[in-house]
Amino acid sequence: MKREINRLTWTDRRGALKEKLTFALVADLHGSPFDDLLEAMAEAGLILVAGDIPNRHRHGPQPLAEAFLREAPRLAPVYYALGNHERKMRGADEWIRRVRDAGIQLLDNRAVALRPDVMLGGLSSQPRVRPDQRDTSVVDTLAAFDGFRLLLCHHPEYYPRYVAGRGVDLTLSGHAHGGQVRIAGQGLYAPGQWLFPRYTSGWYDDGHLLVSRGLSNHALVPRINNPCELIILTLLPG
Numbered sequence: 001m002k003r004e005i006n007r008l009t010w011t012d013r014r015g016a017l018k019e020k021l022t023f024a025l026v027a028d029l030h031g032s033p034f035d036d037l038l039e040a041m042a043e044a045g046l047i048l049v050a051g052d053i054p055n056r057h058r059h060g061p062q063p064l065a066e067a068f069l070r071e072a073p074r075l076a077p078v079y080y081a082l083g084n085h086e087r088k089m090r091g092a093d094e095w096i097r098r099v100r101d102a103g104i105q106l107l108d109n110r111a112v113a114l115r116p117d118v119m120l121g122g123l124s125s126q127p128r129v130r131p132d133q134r135d136t137s138v139v140d141t142l143a144a145f146d147g148f149r150l151l152l153c154h155h156p157e158y159y160p161r162y163v164a165g166r167g168v169d170l171t172l173s174g175h176a177h178g179g180q181v182r183i184a185g186q187g188l189y190a191p192g193q194w195l196f197p198r199y200t201s202g203w204y205d206d207g208h209l210l211v212s213r214g215l216s217n218h219a220l221v222p223r224i225n226n227p228c229e230l231i232i233l234t235l236l237p238g
Contacts, residue, residue, distance in 0.1 A: 051083020
């Protein structure tokens with residue numbers, strides 16, 4: 001499985017960020033091997049997880065996903081927002097307990113201060129909730145913060161309805177798997193967005209949304225022109 005390590009930078013034009021901040025964005029591991037990512041994650045110094053570490057289609061133990069919960073906190077502090085695989089998997093409550101027991105900060109529709117000038121929130125997957133009843137209060141919490149506002153949200157399709165225009169500086173997503181097959185830069189299919197999805201890879205909304213192509217492929221359809229990726233992102237003060 002081909003995986004790229006993509007090192008990106010982003011400049012805070014609002015002037016809220018006081019010092020640079022670097023982190024690894026992990027999304028859609030789906031219980032795949034991750035030894036090739038350890039060095040880059042350790043160098044980043046901070047690990048932000050945008051959901052889908054396990055694979056809900058696998059029943060029984062998930063040794064590689066569980067190993068990630070053990071190994072990642074040894075490399076750097078880890079902050080984790082839940083994806084649809086965590087929500088829908090068998091034993092979801094047990095998985096969430098394992099995340100907490102590993103010393104990982106679980107951002108399940110809540111926010112924490114990373115630094116005095118940075119607040120990080122997690123808008124978790126809510127697949128069994130009607131769209132008009134989803135809990136988006138964490139977005140309001142971020143919007144009320146005077147400093148830099150950073151959001152983990154597994155589903156990029158949540159962005160236009162629940163996040164855009166509400167004061168969040170940068171939203172980090174996964175879930176779309178790069179559109180599975182990419183032709184001329186356009187993904188063909190993504191869960192939650194279906195055919196010819198809008199949000200699949202890279203930057204959107206003038207740099208306020210970044211979508212990772214994810215770290216694995218669990219679908220029967222192969223990924224074409226669409227390598228998996230680990231993003232190392234450095235945020236720079238304006």
